[in-house]
Amino acid sequence: MTDQAYRTGRVTLVGAGPGSRELLTLGAVEALRGADVVLYDRLAPVEVLAEFCPGATLVDVGKRPGHHAVPQEDIERLLVEHALAGADVVRFKGGDPYVFGRGGEEVLACRRAGVPVEVIPGVTSSIAVPAAAGIPLTHRGIAHAFTVISGHAPLTAEEYTHLAGLGGTVVVLMGVSALPALAPGLVRAGLDPDTPAAVVERGHRSGQRTTVAPIAALPAAAALAGVRSPAVIVIGEVVRLASEGDAEADALLRRAGEAVAAP
Template structure:
């Protein structure tokens, strides 16, 4: 059952092993319910859960079921399963079947791409992974305002980084993931964008595999495409740009890399590039890029304060300084910038002319 209702003051009886039922219990507790557990196996549940004895007769089940508002059936032997169904029917008590959580000695880790920050861009697979999490390690740029709703009852740990400041070093994050999984927990690593696009997801996968931890990856919407799109900029456009290159501006490019980048043509998308913008702009110009090539700086994508600033290769550094451009920002360099909602009519005409020339070539 999707526990989105207010269960305050409601009595919920959960049937199943303490480990198998742990996520179900956590969700109902988070929703305000008074939770009871009846189990065929030994095990210590959350201390907030009230443990009741396993009924030994159909009459015992009827008495127990009649005292609660809802029965959540996680796992039971066939005879008890049938007795519970019959008791709920006779007592007119709501019955829902829930999926048991993993109960192995070792848990599992799922890297989840949360997209560029807009919760509407979370995938169904991402929400499903969060729903089953015992602990969520989340980043600064991913969606997190509704974690209590998406992963009710889970533990939430902020391991986010800010430019120039890594409060939790990457190696420590990897150790935390492994230790939580070795403790038998279902772990979600919620990351902004896509885990494998400058998200250091590969390092976390390697760390988990080295420790023998099962690990899966849920892809996310990358800001490299989604943020420009929200600003009205397609990274490709027929007869204008048939390829795009994405790179991290965290470290300045070498002269060879700059030369190859200019030679490729198409659209250039830079993530985390505000700090190295001066080096990039001068380097592109030095290796032959036109000074009037359009550049867009899209700050704080998918937030209420998103801002797009349009300039050119030869003016972007001065323009960025003038408006006080700061991270997080996505840079887009290429003729497609002319399609931006912030571009003026002259820029749009320039791009249309470029398309015409390309079509005649």
């Protein structure tokens, strides 16, 4: 019997960033190199696992829109079971574990079972993906605050009103399917229909693409472009700073509006 069987292992929740290996932290790489078992998500850069933890047992627990192959409670059970069997377990999660990643639930499950648990933050896609498209979430004289929301749950009328009146930048994660309701909901709540908006697909990955339009026209522009997840939606005046600056972004917005309005 190995020494591992006589000890409780540990769980490390590792934020993998938005998908590019270059955005992995040193802490993430160190944790992977010490892993016996890795439970990984579909949005994590899975290709690095063969390099950093070639001897580890790999378990795919990735969720896809509308399809959760491994329920969350089973993921938590696997983390605990492997750790109690003596393994050093890494939960390899896209983005940051605590930004709509259910990391808090996994930490609590480990603590309840008496399993040592650590969280290594990751670069969140809410900031990194807009940046990849040249969109700063804050900019002096334009936006001094930003709000990040999940597109999974429908918003109430009160939430729409609150968001529309906040000012600054709104970032929506996992919001492609919600866009047909989100955009008109914000406009009805008082957001200027000409507010610049963008959908950035596959940020920091091969095939990255940005679709830009006024918020009122964004659902139609996204449908016309065939936008698909994973994608991040950005709403606010900072979108005018995308890529090559105000003039280029303004031209993109005009063209997008004209294309959607055309019969």
